[in-house]
Amino acid sequence: MVLLRPVPGDTVIHRLWAGTKLLSVAVIGAVLTFYPGWVPIGLVALLLAVAIRLAHIPRGTVPTIPRWLWVLLVLGGVTAAFAGGSPAVSVFSIDLELGGLLNFLRITALSVVLLGLGAMVSWTTNVADIAPAVATLGRPLRVLRIPVDEWAVSLALALRAFPMLIDEFRVLSAARSLRPRDVDGPRGGRYRRWWLGVIDLLAAAITVALRRADEMGDAITARGGAGQISAAPSRPERADWVAMAVVFAVCALGVVLELTVWGTSAR
Incomplete structure (x- = not known):
């Protein structure tokens, strides 16, 4: 696992000011804390994927997930599924409530996105x-x-x-x-x-x-x-202001969609 050691490169993400990256992570973390919905998480994940692409982070940098962690995730998902809740699907005349499982998956996705943001700062910033x-x-x-x-x-x-x-x-x-x-x-x-x-x-x-x-x-x-x-x-510098504007725009779009379109459809 490569952490706290920058990946060599001279990309636009590497050249950004360290304060811009720290402030972006703080803003995104605050938004996801108050609005941990699927839309904000998905938009931030898309932004993270674009940043990884621009920074040319090699696939070998991403740590390998051990088998025992997959077992714990499956066990946690099965346990959370017993909580029930909407929505419910019917399988062979049996109603299955997926609310608990979806909440578990949402929290897991939120954790992965936050860990990815921290890893990006570590991989593209000199200590x-x-x-x-x-x-x-x-x-x-x-x-x-x-x-x-x-x-x-x-x-x-x-x-x-x-x-x-x-x-x-x-x-x-x-x-x-x-x-x-x-x-x-x-x-x-x-x-x-x-x-x-x-x-x-x-x-x-x-x-x-x-x-x-x-x-x-x-x-x-x-x-x-x-x-x-x-x-x-x-x-x-100028590129840092552009990057912060993109981060604020993504966060604002996620909050607006979560409070209007997605929130209305969920209800």
């Missing part, structure tokens, strides 16, 4: 551009003495640290799996060895995280301090 964009977007909050720059720096450092820590944890897990297995003994002894192994792994992970933090602190100090992370010039 170094996040902190200046957050500092620019939060500039009005400085009047209230809110530490916007410190928040932006903390967010940037967290986004930089996640990929490194994930790689370190994978190395630790692989090294632990290469250790010779203990001879099977009483069940209580196996549980005790398992807990001791988990404790050793956590201790090693904490040590690695502290070492990485020390190295990152030295690198930041050598480059002028943490203030330089959010001090880079960052502002929207």
